[in-house]
Amino acid sequence: MRAGFVVTAAVAALSIWGSTLARAATIQVTIDKVAYNPVNISARVGDTIVWSNKDIVAHTATNRDKSWDFTIFPNKTAKVTLKKAGEIDYYCKFHPNMKGHISVKP
């Protein structure tokens, strides 16, 4: 009886842990040939965006609202965890023709 309760509790704990993991996703964005790929992202609060710069020059991921601004050198990465819902427009300060968008749902 007691063993059964422990197992049930463990399963419940695991499933909570599992669903949290499933919800907080890591979204990869590759930077190559002066572009963010994918350009448009749908994400949820708690998700993490990771940019990997595969290009031959340094780029930035700069939020238009100035809340974050990462310089990413070739073969380096940068990441941000999304804290609130909303629409994010970001760009590269060095090459303003590079633009990206993140739609963050609650």
Added chain:
Amino acid sequence: MMLHKIAAAFATLLLISGAASAQGAKPNDAQIAHIAYTAGLADIANAKLALRKSKNKDVRAFAHDMERDHKAVNDKALALVKKLKVTPQDNPTSKAIAKGQADERAKLSKLKGKAFDKAYIDNEVAYHKTVDNALQSTLIPSANNDELKSLLETGLKIFQGHLEHAEHVAAEFK
């Protein structure tokens, strides 16, 4: 002054596209590599002059970006010509670019303060327009080797970004 700048930019553009037709053929890969490399070197020299002379935060940031990016692209170009066993070939177009920008620097070095900043960034706008046009209309279509073509195409996107960045900085001085 403005008309003179536009005329100078067009003269350079004509020279770049004219060099190809004057020879009765497209520039070859060895010439294209030399033109692209020379154009990058000239902009690095422009940036170094700006870093010596300017105190404006945005102008200095732009110059730093030019120095870093054009060096990175030129390093890739050097590695590629080495791999392809191509020896970059001096030609009238690369000579015209080097001389054109050396003349600009001679004019710029006589200016100070805001007059320098404005003239430097205006030249960067005009020069990037000219080089982007030459890449698009002549150099990329003429490139034979796929890796060279791909590097020039990435270069064009980088330099289009520089043009946009330069235009933002130039707007400060309007």
